[in-house]
Amino acid sequence: DAGVIQSPRHEVTEMGQEVTLRCKPISGHNSLFWYRQTMMRGLELLIYFNNNVPIDDSGMPEDRFSAKMPNASFSTLKIQPSEPRDSAVYFCASSLVRGLAGARHNEQFFGPGTRLTVL
């Protein structure tokens, strides 16, 4: 079975450029998460979608960050304009949350990540 797919795997760009990261969740999963990982701050949740609807975007650092999920099999995270401090590994994860009672069994499965370097 295919796991979570992310592209690109590596991205090097210059400050001020637009960056778009892509994610395809596991088929049948209804929740999708975007995380950022750095040595200093660890793994941070940026935004969470449930049934393609953004539920919690409180982790999105600034207006330069935006995320969309136009359908159940695709999501994007966009940074515009990018800055050197955005350099990190960005992970997408998905899970199947079976209603309120099942919300606590939130086993999330991670994609391989995108390593972003902003020069």
Place this chain on the structure above:
Amino acid sequence: QKEVEQNSGPLSVPEGAIASLNCTYSDRVSQSFFWYRQYSGKSPELIMSIYSNGDKEDGRFTAQLNKASQYVSLLIRDSQPSDSATYLCAVNTEGGYSTLTFGKGTMLLVSP
């Protein structure tokens, strides 16, 4: 603010020994607990989940949960050099929509 605390390590153990990784959390209403393994340069991989007080065993791994003490641990028996990785503890608070709060991880080094 929900917090999940782990000793950053590294925790060094010889091959064949038991490795004990610990995690504490601040939110008393937390209901689900997960351990992820992350090799250097790779993504987190789910290895254990536990929802009730007590022990849960899966192969060489045992997760232990004590909600009264707000404490969860992972034991790795017969540690192998291939177990060398960073282990992330994650906690999920019950709610209509749930998210995980991750600790910063403990690095485990298993020497041959």
